[in-house]
Amino acid sequence: MTEVLVSEKLVVRVPCAVIECEGKVLAGQRSAEMSFPLQWEFPGGKQENGETDEETLIREIREELDVEIEIFDRLPVTIKDQGWREIILVPFICSLKTRQIQLTEHEQIQWLTPEDLPSLDWTEADLEIIRNYFTYLAAKI
Numbered sequence: 001m002t003e004v005l006v007s008e009k010l011v012v013r014v015p016c017a018v019i020e021c022e023g024k025v026l027a028g029q030r031s032a033e034m035s036f037p038l039q040w041e042f043p044g045g046k047q048e049n050g051e052t053d054e055e056t057l058i059r060e061i062r063e064e065l066d067v068e069i070e071i072f073d074r075l076p077v078t079i080k081d082q083g084w085r086e087i088i089l090v091p092f093i094c095s096l097k098t099r100q101i102q103l104t105e106h107e108q109i110q111w112l113t114p115e116d117l118p119s120l121d122w123t124e125a126d127l128e129i130i131r132n133y134f135t136y137l138a139a140k141i
């Protein structure tokens, strides 16, 4: 795990996936036992030593959803300052290379149209990711 102490603060890098499929986007609900319990997130996880962002994401998505993804774009980095720790979220736009999702960590997943994304209770940092995703979609039109 790449955790660096900067001025007494832990910095954690977390690549995460905005997975698109047939006009919808995958949202994952964190389990009740995790930090940010039952809040919604883009699947992903903490980077390990020596990994690129992309390698982390592909590994985490295999571990959490048991599927293969293709990464084709990225969104701006979003920083969540928790006081004692800084989480650097690195969001990528992805598609699915395999379809059979099997959950190993999340409570549940939902496929939502982009306009329905804000209806869920996202972690705070993810609200910024969603805003940046809307900007990304608007630029594509």
Ligand SMILES: Nc1nc2c([nH]c(=O)n2[C@H]2C[C@H](O)[C@@H](COP(=O)(O)OP(=O)(O)OP(=O)(O)O)O2)c(=O)[nH]1
Pocket (backbone or CB within 6 Å): 014, 015, 016, 034, 035, 036, 040, 041, 042, 043, 044, 045, 046, 080, 087, 089, 123, 124, 125, 126
């Ligand atoms: N994967 C992912 N993590 C997110 C998002 N938004 C957000 O605040 N996080 C936070 C939750 C976790 O604290 C951290 C990701 O670490 P993780 O996926 O290994 O989760 P964890 O429960 O094991 O981590 P921890 O908080 O217990 O240290 O980033 C998101 O959209 N995706």
